[in-house]
Amino acid sequence: MATTDRQATTLALAHALSAAERGLAVIPLSRTKLPALRSPHRATSDRTPSDRGTPRHDVPGPTAPVCHGECGRFGHGVYDASTDPRRIRRLFAAAPWATGYGIACGLHPHFLIGIDLDTKSGTDSSAALRELALRHLFTIPDTVVVLTPSGGRHVWLSGPPDVVVPNSAGRLAPGIDIRGAGGYLVGPGSRTRHGVYSTAPGTARLAPAPCPTALLRLLTPPPRTHHPTPPATGEHGQGLVQFVLAAHEGQRNTRLFWAACRAYENGIGPDLSPALIDAAVHTGLSEREARSTLASAARMTGRRP
Incomplete structure (x- = not known):
C-alpha cells in the first residue's frame, strides 16, 4: 500500500509540474481532495497518531493569526499555489501523502x-x-x-x-x-x-x-454604490477600490486579495493600500485582516508591502 501511495504521489507531482509549465499554479492535495498541508497556525495537541497521512483541514481557531503565507511556512491552502517548479517540489516533499494536486483559479495568466x-x-x-x-x-x-x-x-x-x-x-x-x-x-x-x-x-x-x-x-455579482477614491492612483486604482467596495459577505477577503494583487502588479500597490484597507473595513473586514491580506498579495506578486 505504501508503495502504491508513493507511486501516486510521484505521478501527482509529475502532473502538477506539467500543469505549472502551462501557467497553472498548483498545490498538493490529499485523497480527500483537500489541501494536503494543514495550517501551521493550529495547535498540534488535537492530532492523534492515526491522523498521520490524512492531515486535518479545520478552519483556524479563534486565537489563530490571520495569515495567507506571510509567515513563510506551507499550509495556507490555495495561497500556497505556485508555478515555480522548485517551490512545487518543496510542497510535495512536505506532503508525501499527497496523491493529487489542485489548480488555483483566478490567477494570471489564465484567470x-x-x-x-x-x-x-x-x-x-x-x-x-x-x-x-x-x-x-x-x-x-x-x-x-x-x-x-x-x-x-x-x-x-x-x-x-x-x-x-x-x-x-x-x-x-x-x-x-x-x-x-x-x-x-x-x-x-x-x-x-x-x-x-x-x-x-x-x-x-x-x-x-x-x-x-x-x-x-x-x-459576477452586480456592482454596489460608487465611492470616490484618491485621484493619485488613476482610474485603474479607483476601479480596484470600487471592486472591493462591491464585495458581499463571503467575497470580501477574496476581492481584496485580487484587487491588491492587481495594484501591486501595476506598480500602485503602496499608493493604493490605504484606500483598499478603508474599502475593506467599509465592507466589514477588520483593519488587521485587511492589512494581512495586502501583505499576502504583495508577497505573491513579488513586491514588498
Whole structure:
C-alpha cells in the first residue's frame, strides 16, 4: 500500500509540474481532495497518531493569526499555489501523502474559472447549463474538460484579468458549482478516494477558452454604490477600490486579495493600500485582516508591502 501511495504521489507531482509549465499554479492535495498541508497556525495537541497521512483541514481557531503565507511556512491552502517548479517540489516533499494536486483559479495568466457540473445532486446539471446557454444566448466553446470519478465534469474557462468571479454552489443553477478567485479545481491525473480525475478525450492539449460574455455576467455579482477614491492612483486604482467596495459577505477577503494583487502588479500597490484597507473595513473586514491580506498579495506578486 505504501508503495502504491508513493507511486501516486510521484505521478501527482509529475502532473502538477506539467500543469505549472502551462501557467497553472498548483498545490498538493490529499485523497480527500483537500489541501494536503494543514495550517501551521493550529495547535498540534488535537492530532492523534492515526491522523498521520490524512492531515486535518479545520478552519483556524479563534486565537489563530490571520495569515495567507506571510509567515513563510506551507499550509495556507490555495495561497500556497505556485508555478515555480522548485517551490512545487518543496510542497510535495512536505506532503508525501499527497496523491493529487489542485489548480488555483483566478490567477494570471489564465484567470481560470471552473464550471463544476455535479452528478450527485439528483439533477441534470449538464441540461441546466444547456438551458442557461439557450436562455442567455451563449455557447460553451471548445475547452478543457476534466472528468470526475463520480461522472461529473469540470469545464475550464478563462476570465478577463479585470473581473473576479466568486466561488458559488448552486447559485447559477442546481448542481452547478463555480470555482473562481480563491478556489481551486482538482487537476487531471489526481487520485482520490473515489477514483482518478482525467481529461475528456480531445481536450487535454486545449487552452482554457474565454468565458462567453453573457455567462460571465451571470457569474459576477452586480456592482454596489460608487465611492470616490484618491485621484493619485488613476482610474485603474479607483476601479480596484470600487471592486472591493462591491464585495458581499463571503467575497470580501477574496476581492481584496485580487484587487491588491492587481495594484501591486501595476506598480500602485503602496499608493493604493490605504484606500483598499478603508474599502475593506467599509465592507466589514477588520483593519488587521485587511492589512494581512495586502501583505499576502504583495508577497505573491513579488513586491514588498
